[in-house]
Amino acid sequence: MVPDIRVKIHITAVLSAAALMMFSIFICYKSLHLGIGTFSMPGPGFFPLGCGLVMGGFAILEVLVSLRGRVKQQPQVFSKNVCFTIAVMLLWAVMLERLGFMFCTFMFIALLAKRVGNQPVPIALLLSVAITACLKIVFDVAFRANLPTGILF
């Protein structure tokens, strides 16, 4: 007796391919607006249009292949650690020029060491100070990079 094998659609694969397909339509649309010129004098939109068409064609292929695909374990995309790390990096970027390199970097290290690295608070704070100081020396003195001082220090 033949076992009943259920074939489920790999949703994320279909969605990602569909997104690329939509993006390729956008590229083609914008490229036509730029002007494709002629074959003897290609315009600025000529090559991006080609890219868009290739992307669109292969995106359709990928959608079709994914629709026929078997079920796969859905990957855990964003764990708490990853989300927290991205958030702290964003915060560092937003606050850097306002609060300065030293403070932002100290907070960055302390938060990640405590929350993601599971370090005890005293160790997290102590090593944060040490690493911030070292990085300041490395980038300021060795690489002569211009790091913002901000309103604090």
Next chain:
Amino acid sequence: MDTIELLVMGFQVLFSHPESLVYCFIGVFIGTLTGVLPGIGPPSALALLLPITFHVPSSSAIIMLAGIAYGAMYGGSITSILVNIPGEAASVVTCLDGYQMALKGRAGSALGISAIGSFIAGTLTIFGLVLVAPALAELALGFGPPEYFALVILGLSLVVYLAKGSAIRAVLMGALGIFLGSIGQDPMIGTNRFTFGNVGLMSGVGLIPMIVGLFGVSEVMLNLQLSINRNVYEQKLTGLYPTLHDIKVSILPILRGSVIGFFMGIIPGMSVMIPTFVSYIVEKRVSKRPQEFGSGAIEGVAGPEAANNAASVGILIPTLSLGIPTGASTALILSGLIMHGLQPGPLFITKSPDIFWCLVASLYIGNVMLLILNLPLVGIWVKLLKIPYSWLFIIILLFCLIGSYTVNNNMTDVFVMLGFSVLGYLMIKFDYERVPLILGLILGPIMETAFRRSLVMSDGSISVFVVRPVSLILLCISGLMVLAPMILQKGLAKATE
């Protein structure tokens, strides 16, 4: 001037600028470090350090970046042998017999022969580079725009062919990369394309923030989800210098590995990992004791280690002499060269002979430094294996953030980097390859310029790509490379049904 005279000139230039030797040492040291520490590969290290090379003279920057690429090959074998975790992808095969040798108390011999084999392979292939690169550049001087277009297509097709996952997805990412490379000013007319009024995008998508995000931060985010349990080798390392018997048994595998690695490394798209597998298979086939492979055969360490080091030199040849990078590491080295106003390609060797030959000389000096770092000083690396990742990842992220900011002292670059970090992470999670994307970004402008020039010179006739024999052959091979995996995958799917 003949080749030997040019090589001597390279050594003279290198020694007359002692800071270049310092940067060479920094490069090979960092390369070994990235090889030793799991979770950071050569592309990540190159991505982290690219922004920093802005502050360094051009020749020193290139020497340092190249040092990272081949230094990582030495370092990767240390963790493979001592911890059974490959430090980087090209050292996977070394785990098979290297770790078994360590369990039998022969860790020192494994490390010793690995370092010596890598040194011999590195030295031999540098001479290969000296002979092949100028000859290839000379050949490429005869290429016109149609040949260049076809060559770039071949490079991208080989990357698709050798893609680990789906070929369709690899093509998608390549096309996306080519599109991203077209953002900015049109190379022939100067019209702004896809900038949406943003001044920052007029010079194109920031290459460094993109690379740092795609290869640096995304890897860290992936590693945050994995826990790496390391059982570090605790015994004292003895017998680092191989016995006469070890040398006698290993010399032919080292020579074979060097040849395999060098010639396979030249092929665009070839991962440095593949020659190591080929070398292992060859050694097992020719060995008189194949049953020992997998349980501590020294040939299983010597051959693959020589192959991966030889490949790490071989991959530089298409990058320097044709301007076509073969993978992530060479794409990043190429970016470094472009950032410093150098244009790799057939004219690179003739227009910048001091930099090219100085780089070649530094490869040899770098190999000597690596031999010293990896033999008598191997204990340092063993200690470093004990650094917890819970601190390491924070430092890596900071280097990425600060590095992206200091390129132009512009926060937009940091946000671009963060955006590509998330994209890179999603790409890894959903099995989309990043290498075709980055190669498409770098090769796209070259491809477009060559394509449009070809059409202009042929007055709009597409047949210009097929009437020229070199271009036709390259395009046919490219077509086969793209279609073959798809046909094979379809055939396999039908067979399993």
